[in-house]
Amino acid sequence: MAEIHDHDDHHDELLNITSTNYTGINLNSPEWIAIRVALAMSTLIEVFVAAFIIDILHRKKLISESILRIIGSLTAGLMLSGGLVHIYAEAMEHYVETTEHPDYFLPFLIGAITILCLIVVDKAIKVAMDERKHYIERRTGRAMVEKNEIKEIELKTGGEENEPKGFNEENVPSAENEYTVQETDTNNIQGHGHFDIALGTDKWYVAILFLVAISLHSIFAGLGFGTTKSLNIMLQIYAFIILHKGLVAASLCVVMIKHKNVFTTTRFYLVVFTFALSTPIGSFIGIGISNINTEFELVEVVFNCISAGTFLYLSLRELTAMFFDEAERKWWVDVLKIIAFIIGFGFLTALAVWHPHEADSHDH
Incomplete structure (x- = not known):
């Protein structure tokens, strides 16, 4: 028992010397x-x-x-x-x-x-x-096609009272509005919308x-x-x-x-x-x-x-x-x-x- 006690004292002494690192400063x-x-x-x-x-x-x-x-x-x-x-x-x-x-x-x-x-x-x-970007592009493209088809049907069935703005007497889009529509559609199809805001461009x-x-x-x-x-x-x-x-x-x-x-x-x-x-x-x-x-x-x-x-x-x-x-x-x-x-x-x-x-x- 005495040997065990001496061994424990020796271990504690070594631990104390290590903790002070021979400088007298105990960092703990x-x-x-x-x-x-x-x-x-x-x-x-x-x-x-x-x-x-x-x-x-x-x-x-x-x-x-x-x-x-x-x-x-x-x-x-x-x-x-x-x-x-x-x-x-x-x-x-x-x-x-x-x-x-x-x-x-x-x-x-x-x-x-x-x-x-x-x-x-x-x-x-x-x-x-x-793939996510292409999916959004395809979905946006389909939505624009459906929108254009609805406009075309309205133009064929509507009279002068329902004539939409931006169209001349022959129901042909004016140059200014046609450019605006095409520019908007192109931006949407290229994915410069919610996708870029959500994921960034890089x-x-x-x-x-x-x-x-x-x-x-x-x-x-x-x-x-x-x-x-x-x-x-x-x-x-x-x-x-x-x-x-x-x-x-x-x-x-x-x-x-x-x-x-x-x-x-x-x-x-x-x-x-x-x-x-x-x-x-x-x-x-x-x-x-x-x-x-x-x-x-x-x-x-x-x-x-x-x-x-x-x-x-x-x-x-x-x-x-x-x-x-x-x-x-x-x-x-x-x-x-x-x-x-x-x-x-x-x-x-x-x-x-x-x-x-x-x-x-x-x-x-």
Whole structure:
């Protein structure tokens, strides 16, 4: 019994030393928990400030469409670096630590499967949207044919008293009214009505996919912030989050503005609020389990690989096409978009190189 008691005392002593990390500071004390919660909530404020600035600048027309496309190009560079340099590297590091053998095929396989699934889903959604559009066009066309047949019958059976406006004595449409009718019919048949208002003129769901990818990554970044027992590592993780979270939030807002017919003000800020909560939620979970010997590295590897695959899909397939394929009236705007893309990639790459190793922020 004495040996068991000594073993328990030794375990408690090691746990206390680990929690203070040889600095005399216990990050799980009530005071430091309050500080960590406040730091986590500050990221929420940063996201809303960034979103509010972008929204106001766009509403007041203080930011042009060209500038929005330049910011979008910066976003594509951020996403490419985030997928390749930061998230994938972090996932493989955790995978090697968890499995204890340097085989990287599984993280790459998960990312590749994610990209393939997104391509299939994107194609399925596009086919469904096209079929919906064609259905509306056919229904609108049939309605116009029936309307024209009714008008023709009324013209044949009606007298002078029932002669419709816009027709001459020979019951032939005048040139002006005929042009108006044809223009209206053409607009309806081409689907520039309720369909475009409901679904937008482009792939609006890219913004939702963007939200899911960055929210998943932010949750695990918050977990690292909440579970670390080192004050130095905690501050470095917080600095890493605060340096790029506002920029990513602004990028998300630019993508939503690109599809402003779908993302009304309410939807816009609902998406922003969802992303803003991701880091605090991860931090609160991390703080809650920081005293529990819970191994979640393998789960983090899987979700990080999914997030990395989504980042690569968005940057290489969606965002580059969305912001680079549009023809610019001024050549220097294209040059600025390329520069912005390089800056975005370089900025997040530099942060990833500086970012503290997540292995130091978890208990093993």
